[in-house]
Amino acid sequence: MEDKNLKISIAHLYPKLLNLYGDIGNIITLKKRCEWRGITVEFEEINMGDTIAAHDLYFIGGGQDKQQEDVAAELYKNKENLLAQRDKGAVFLGICGGYQLFGHYYQPHNKEKLKGISLLDAYTVAGNKRFIGNVTAKTDLVTPETLVGFENHSGLTYIQGDTKPLAVVTTGNGNNGKDKTEGAYFKNVFGTYLHGSFLPKNPHFADFLIELALEKRYGEKIKLSKLNDEIENMTHENLVGKAY
Numbered sequence: 457m458e459d460k461n462l463k464i465s466i467a468h469l470y471p472k473l474l475n476l477y478g479d480i481g482n483i484i485t486l487k488k489r490c491e492w493r494g495i496t497v498e499f500e501e502i503n504m505g506d507t508i509a510a511h512d513l514y515f516i517g518g519g520q521d522k523q524q525e526d527v528a529a530e531l532y533k534n535k536e537n538l539l540a541q542r543d544k545g546a547v548f549l550g551i552c553g554g555y556q557l558f559g560h561y562y563q564p565h566n567k568e569k570l571k572g573i574s575l576l577d578a579y580t581v582a583g584n585k586r587f588i589g590n591v592t593a594k595t596d597l598v599t600p601e602t603l604v605g606f607e608n609h610s611g612l613t614y615i616q617g618d619t620k621p622l623a624v625v626t627t628g629n630g631n632n633g634k635d636k637t638e639g640a641y642f643k644n645v646f647g648t649y650l651h652g653s654f655l656p657k658n659p660h661f662a663d664f665l666i667e668l669a670l671e672k673r674y675g676e677k678i679k680l681s682k683l684n685d686e687i688e689n690m691t692h693e694n695l696v697g698k699a700y
């Protein structure tokens with residue numbers, strides 16, 4: 457199927473509250489990598505109080521504990537709806553705080569536990585150390601297998617059941633600084649601690665998500681046409697293995 461006649465719908469969840477370290481760059485990357493191929497993007501920004509309609513791809517960024525508290529309560533109201541979207545094959549990408557809310561809960565320090573929406577079989581508890589710095593991790597989902605980004609979190613995420621690690625950390629801390637895992641995925645739901653923002657520096661993963669979202673919409677695998685990623689790949693390679 458030609459790129460030109462394709463369409464994809466993308467929702468950005470709560471960007472006014474969860475958009476740490478320019479996580480909006482992930483949305484810009486998804487939009488641009490579609491538009492450069494002539495793929496029409498239907499985009500919707502979801503803010504507090506909005507209903508969440510069916511989309512091919514949902515994105516949520518990261519934020520400090522306070523913003524997470526506000527979003528968690530709102531997101532929880534949409535739990536059943538978003539679980540149903542997951543089970544219909546919708547693609548989700550959550551970064552850091554947003555990723556944490558994809559699990560069963562996030563337990564901050566000395567505060568009420570924040571209920572998550574259980575898209576992932578995972579949970580997060582606040583640690584005593586803040587992990588800050590560059591991360592390189594290796595995944596078997598895309599080629600090249602490296603993913604790079606920047607982490608800043610005190611939350612320690614543990615994954616279980618059928619939820620799998622997105623990648624194995626080779627530089628940095630990842631999910632909890634202990635089990636060498638970074639991020640998580642189940643079905644087409646993906647979470648990662650990598651800010652930076654994530655997708656501009658990992659264009660291969662951006663295309664992987666777009667192809668999954670198109671497959672969900674059209675019911676068949678669609679291979680995207682190649683783009684000139686010379687600058688993106690140079691940026692990516694320059695960050696592989698960089699610690700601080």
Ligand code: GLN
Nearest residue numbers: 518519552553609610611
């Ligand atoms: N508040 C969460 C933590 O510190 C998430 C931070 C973030 O989104 N960067 O773990």
